[in-house]
Amino acid sequence: MKLDKLFHISEKDWYKVISWATIAYDKDKNEISGLATAVPDKDNRYIISDIEILKQSNSGSNTELEANSVTEYKMKYGMKYNNPKMKYVWWHSHHTMEAFWSGTDENEIEAWKNNSFSLALVVNLKQEYKFRVSLWKASGLDIEEHYDTTLNIIRKDGVNVTEGMKRKYKELCSNKSSYVQNQMVSHWNVKGNQRQLWDTPLYNTTFDKVALKDKAYYSEICESIEECMDEFISGEISLKKFKKGLKTIQSKMDKLKITDYKISIPLESKEELLNKLQYTFSTELLEFKDKLHEREYERNENHGWYN
Ligand SMILES: [Zn+2]
Numbered sequence: 001m002k003l004d005k006l007f008h009i010s011e012k013d014w015y016k017v018i019s020w021a022t023i024a025y026d027k028d029k030n031e032i033s034g035l036a037t038a039v040p041d042k043d044n045r046y047i048i049s050d051i052e053i054l055k056q057s058n059s060g061s062n063t064e065l066e067a068n069s070v071t072e073y074k075m076k077y078g079m080k081y082n083n084p085k086m087k088y089v090w091w092h093s094h095h096t097m098e099a100f101w102s103g104t105d106e107n108e109i110e111a112w113k114n115n116s117f118s119l120a121l122v123v124n125l126k127q128e129y130k131f132r133v134s135l136w137k138a139s140g141l142d143i144e145e146h147y148d149t150t151l152n153i154i155r156k157d158g159v160n161v162t163e164g165m166k167r168k169y170k171e172l173c174s175n176k177s178s179y180v181q182n183q184m185v186s187h188w189n190v191k192g193n194q195r196q197l198w199d200t201p202l203y204n205t206t207f208d209k210v211a212l213k214d215k216a217y218y219s220e221i222c223e224s225i226e227e228c229m230d231e232f233i234s235g236e237i238s239l240k241k242f243k244k245g246l247k248t249i250q251s252k253m254d255k256l257k258i259t260d261y262k263i264s265i266p267l268e269s270k271e272e273l274l275n276k277l278q279y280t281f282s283t284e285l286l287e288f289k290d291k292l293h294e295r296e297y298e299r300n301e302n303h304g305w306y307n
Pocket of ligand 1: 102
């Protein structure tokens with residue numbers, strides 16, 4: 001396995017480190033440090049967890065763990081995992097400063113010298129980090145090498161179907177018995193019109209090429225609408241906020257003097273809307289200047305821009 005694929009941390013644990021760093025900076029403008037465990041899983045990937053802070057004394061530019069607490073932490077987790085392969089990770093924060101190894105940090109890393117390797121992590125509030133694997137001995141060779149490598153963050157568990165995925169799916173995947181499904185997907189648009197996309201195959205359609213004056217912003221705007229939809233569907237924001245978000249995007253579009261298309265603010269109730277948005281793509285919240293523009297934008301989106 002490549003070194004940069006070896007070490008992982010769950011998103012939750014990663015945010016724990018950053019949260020501790022945030023508290024220490026907000027309260028005292030100080031650094032903060034703690035320990036974590038690194039335990040190999042069945043695929044021999046090391047998972048970093050058990051993020052804890054210990055008794056310590058801190059300043060804006062230094063952080064020092066109390067020796068007894070370090071011993072206690074090591075005993076506690078040594079017993080818990082009872083795995084000779086497990087390692088400890090010394091982690092600390094540089095709050096608003098860069099994530100780098102200072103002279104003091106390198107001394108601390110030296111103090112964790114052992115018969116195999118040791119691990120250290122420094123972060124800052126911007127979530128930048130350095131994760132160091134220090135090799136002290138390998139196959140009995142007395143070598144000393146430090147590698148700053150990737151700490152892979154394991155993103156949220158669970159399925160997360162985004163609007164973007166739905167849109168891509170609609171673009172790219174055909175289903176042999178899809179008539180009903182397509183009808184369902186395409187049934188609704190903001191004006192309540194049946195969409196033309198599916199019932200009129202594009203390759204059979206001849207249309208004059210129109211100049212798409214506002215195509216430069218198109219995908220960016222679709223992305224913004226999509227984000228807004230995602231937040232609403234996932235319950236992060238209220239219906240009011242959702243509409244407000246759409247209006248904000250529209251006012252940005254107004255500033256850019258976009259006239260080929262505009263946002264159509266949905267009028268449904270929250271429940272109706274939540275149902276509909278499941279089967280709606282961000283472009284369906286756009287109202288186009290005319291059918292010709294609508295088709296041309298759709299076509300370009302599906303097949304990439306060309307002139
Ligand atoms: Zn430091």
